[in-house]
Amino acid sequence: MHDEKVILQVNDLKKYFSLRKGFLSETKYIRAVDGVSLELFKGETLGIIGESGCGKSTLGRSLVNLYNITSGSVVYNDGDQKINLINANEREKKDYTKSVQIIFQDPFSSLNPRINVFETVAEPLIIHQYPKEVIEQKVSEVIAQVGLRDEHLRRYPHSFSGGQRQRIGIARSLIISPKVIICDEAVSALDVSVQAQIINLLKELQARYNYSYIFISHDMSVIRHICDRIAVMYAGRIVEFGTKEKVLNSPRHPYTEALLDAVPKISNRRSKGKRKILSGEPPDLSRERIGCSMFERCGYRIDACQTTPMKLSGSRNQHLTACMRTNEIELNGLIIDSKQL
Amino acid sequence: MQRILEIKDLSINFYLREGVVHALTDVNFEVFENETLGVIGESGSGKSVTVQSILGILSQPPAKIVSGSIYFEPEKRNLELNSLPTYGDIYRNVRWNDISMIFQEPMSSFSPLHSIGDQISEALTLHRPELSEADVLNVCLGLLEKVGIPSPAIFFKRYPHEFSGGMRQRAMIAMALVCNPKILIADEPTTALDVTIEAQILELLEAIKSEFNMSMIYISHDLAVIGEISDRILVMYFGRVVESGLADEVIDNPLHPYTRALLKSIPKIDQPIESLEPIEGTIPSPFEVHTGCPFYSRCSERLGEICLNQKPANKTYNNGHTVSCHLHA
Numbered sequence: 178m179h180d181e182k183v184i185l186q187v188n189d190l191k192k193y194f195s196l197r198k199g200f201l202s203e204t205k206y207i208r209a210v211d212g213v214s215l216e217l218f219k220g221e222t223l224g225i226i227g228e229s230g231c232g233k234s235t236l237g238r239s240l241v242n243l244y245n246i247t248s249g250s251v252v253y254n255d256g257d258q259k260i261n262l263i264n265a266n267e268r269e270k271k272d273y274t275k276s277v278q279i280i281f282q283d284p285f286s287s288l289n290p291r292i293n294v295f296e297t298v299a300e301p302l303i304i305h306q307y308p309k310e311v312i313e314q315k316v317s318e319v320i321a322q323v324g325l326r327d328e329h330l331r332r333y334p335h336s337f338s339g340g341q342r343q344r345i346g347i348a349r350s351l352i353i354s355p356k357v358i359i360c361d362e363a364v365s366a367l368d369v370s371v372q373a374q375i376i377n378l379l380k381e382l383q384a385r386y387n388y389s390y391i392f393i394s395h396d397m398s399v400i401r402h403i404c405d406r407i408a409v410m411y412a413g414r415i416v417e418f419g420t421k422e423k424v425l426n427s428p429r430h431p432y433t434e435a436l437l438d439a440v441p442k443i444s445n446r447r448s449k450g451k452r453k454i455l456s457g458e459p460p461d462l463s464r465e466r467i468g469c470s471m472f473e474r475c476g477y478r479i480d481a482c483q484t485t486p487m488k489l490s491g492s493r494n495q496h497l498t499a500c501m502r503t504n505e506i507e508l509n510g511l512i513i514d515s516k517q518l
Numbered sequence: 519m520q521r522i523l524e525i526k527d528l529s530i531n532f533y534l535r536e537g538v539v540h541a542l543t544d545v546n547f548e549v550f551e552n553e554t555l556g557v558i559g560e561s562g563s564g565k566s567v568t569v570q571s572i573l574g575i576l577s578q579p580p581a582k583i584v585s586g587s588i589y590f591e592p593e594k595r596n597l598e599l600n601s602l603p604t605y606g607d608i609y610r611n612v613r614w615n616d617i618s619m620i621f622q623e624p625m626s627s628f629s630p631l632h633s634i635g636d637q638i639s640e641a642l643t644l645h646r647p648e649l650s651e652a653d654v655l656n657v658c659l660g661l662l663e664k665v666g667i668p669s670p671a672i673f674f675k676r677y678p679h680e681f682s683g684g685m686r687q688r689a690m691i692a693m694a695l696v697c698n699p700k701i702l703i704a705d706e707p708t709t710a711l712d713v714t715i716e717a718q719i720l721e722l723l724e725a726i727k728s729e730f731n732m733s734m735i736y737i738s739h740d741l742a743v744i745g746e747i748s749d750r751i752l753v754m755y756f757g758r759v760v761e762s763g764l765a766d767e768v769i770d771n772p773l774h775p776y777t778r779a780l781l782k783s784i785p786k787i788d789q790p791i792e793s794l795e796p797i798e799g800t801i802p803s804p805f806e807v808h809t810g811c812p813f814y815s816r817c818s819e820r821l822g823e824i825c826l827n828q829k830p831a832n833k834t835y836n837n838g839h840t841v842s843c844h845l846h847a
Contacts, residue, residue, distance in 0.1 A: 228712035229683075338800045368560040369739060373783040373796035380793075395712060398742075402785035402794070439717035441742035442788040443769060443781075454721055455714040458682050511788060 183254065184389050185217040185240070185277070185357055190249035192232075192239050196463060205463045209235040211413035212249070214489070217357065219255075222383065222390040224404030224421075226397060226436070230459055232413040233393045237361040240391065241279045242270060253277060255356050275305060278350040282362035284342035288334040294320070294345055295330040301353045315352055323348045323378060340371035347378070360392045364399060376403060397440045401425060409433045412460050412470035415489055419496035426510040429498035431475050434508040469500070477506045520593050522700060522733050523549040523572070528586035530567055533579060539804040541567045541581070542757045546832070549701065554727065554734040556748030556765065558741055562801050564757035565737045569703045573613055574604035590616065614641050618694040620687070622706040627690065628678040634689050635674035638662070642696040661692040665722060684715035691722065695730065702727065703735045708743065720747055741784060745769050753777050756802060756812035763839030773841040775819040811843070819845060
């Protein structure tokens with residue numbers, strides 16, 4: 178489906194939020210994203226899965242320049258143009274946002290209630306100074322692509338349902354003809370029966386325009402459905418990275434195993450009680466730690482886990498894991514025929 | 519098995535300035551002792567209104583019970599809940615002592631101004647005035663420990679903002695249990711939680727339910743969660759019960775087109791990836807009035823005129839599987 182051309186390269190990205198405690202005491206940091214490296218191929222869908230607070234949304238927002246990155250690099254390269262987000266000037270940053278767009282989670286708060294659909298969708302074009310005739314034509318094209326009609330253009334967000342609003346959000350991201358789209362929990366807030374409509378729409382658009390998606394979600398079933406490769410995030414870091422088949426069928430990190438195990442399964446309903454439920458809760462991100470961030474919750478831990486620095490390793494571009502014990506322990510994935518994936 | 523709750527032909531309207539919302543239309547179902555009844559439906563399907571009417575916590579007006587009855591313990595006490603004044607002593611006793619509830623958002627359902635301990639013990643001091651302060655504290659600490667809160671004595675004095683989402687939900691469960699209720703209503707208790715925490719809470723509810731010999735009504739929009747926790751399932755759409763039956767029956771052999779469509783439209787983790795078949799259209803506006811089946815406009819199996827104009831009757835099969843659809847006339 179996708180060729181091996183890297184369109185977005187992220188290296189050791191860090192985003193810390195400072196947390197000032199008191200007047201004289203030292204500043205504490207929340208390490209929301211703590212050294213994430215990944216590459217996105219042209220035309221692929223890369224899934225980022227993790228629980229709330231693991232830094233997946235911060236990562237997504239950093240990638241569209243909504244946050245100033247603390248350190249690391251983000252390089253966009255589509256063959257004609259190469260932009261490094263870190264040392265880009267204003268002009269380059271504008272070009273970057275033209276190529277990398279985001280779809281937000283909440284279709285209710287991400288649209289401005291005071292401006293109508295036309296103005297919402299046309300806004301990126303106005304910012305990038307397109308001529309008026311082009312704007313009108315493009316808006317009506319893109320609104321048709323996402324399954325809305327021209328008569329919707331003069332209405333305001335409140336008159337639309339959740340699914341329709343998400344379509345408007347998608348139209349706003351597509352209008353500028355981006356190459357990379359970050360979908361930050363794009364379907365999470367929707368009703369189940371509408372969720373499938375939006376997933377199918379995103380898939381169709383990708384098939385037609387060869388978009389590259391970074392699909393951020395906490396829902397393993399959705400991730401499995403839409404992604405080619407999966408990165409599992411925990412406490413600001415990627416703990417496992419690989420193709421969908423590898424990650425789901427033979428996970429190499431205990432957290433992935435627990436995550437797969439925790440997902441309620443429809444056809445295996447009476448598996449209750451046999452689960453390895455992950456105890457405890459995610460760690461405090463303001464504490465600096467050397468070893469594995471899952472140490473307290475892990476059933477496979479040994480003392481060395483606490484002192485050995487966490488590092489994502491494995492053969493290049495293959496199946497990477499941050500677990501130092503990965504070769505000593507046996508982890509269970511989903512038991513599904515690989516053809517069915 | 520004995521019935522502990524019976525809902526008969528319950529219809530509830532909301533009279534709003536914009537018009538009348540038919541929130542529930544002829545809802546019928548029963549809850550048996552020691553069972554878990556899963557109620558599934560999308561937003562606006564009437565699942566929350568149903569349980570709020572059981573507890574008598576609907577604000578009336580704008581809501582009004584137009585017809586039907588709610589019986590508690592029909593074989594024993596046969597209390598007709600809807601005929602009782604909602605602020606009367608009997609209903610007050612039913613709440614907490616017989617039926618209690620866990621709410622969806624652990625963030626907003628606690629008061630931020632009172633410590634968790636005060637909030638948990640409040641119900642107990644009101645409903646068991648004979649207990650001494652020390653006894654109340656003991657019961658609460660015991661419950662907090664039971665729901666898996668580490669060092670309960672410390673957390674008892676803390677405020678809701680010091681708890682994580684999962685911990686708050688645990689505290690809420692402890693609070694619901696203080697008076698040993700016979701029915702626990704859980705309204706989307708895990709929707710706001712992460713999957714690993716969700717798995718913990720589901721396991722906890724399961725354990726608590728058998729330990730306290732309770733029945734549970736579990737509401738969710740997530741079919742997979744409902745499938746896991748329920749003995750029987752009730753499928754609601756637009757204020758009506760469209761299908762009900764044993765969990766295995768409803769999931770493996772769904773009879774109503776809506777249930778079938780719902781099963782096809784959700785991505786499943788443990789089944790082959792086929793392209794998803796979304797349900798076309800959206801949930802009808804709550805102000806709409808339907809003479810026939812409310813699912814008509816989105817149904818892929820509709821028969822025609824009859825579905826649009828005639829209300830489908832309830833059909834019950836031998837195994838207790840009921841469906842309300844003209845396909846099963």
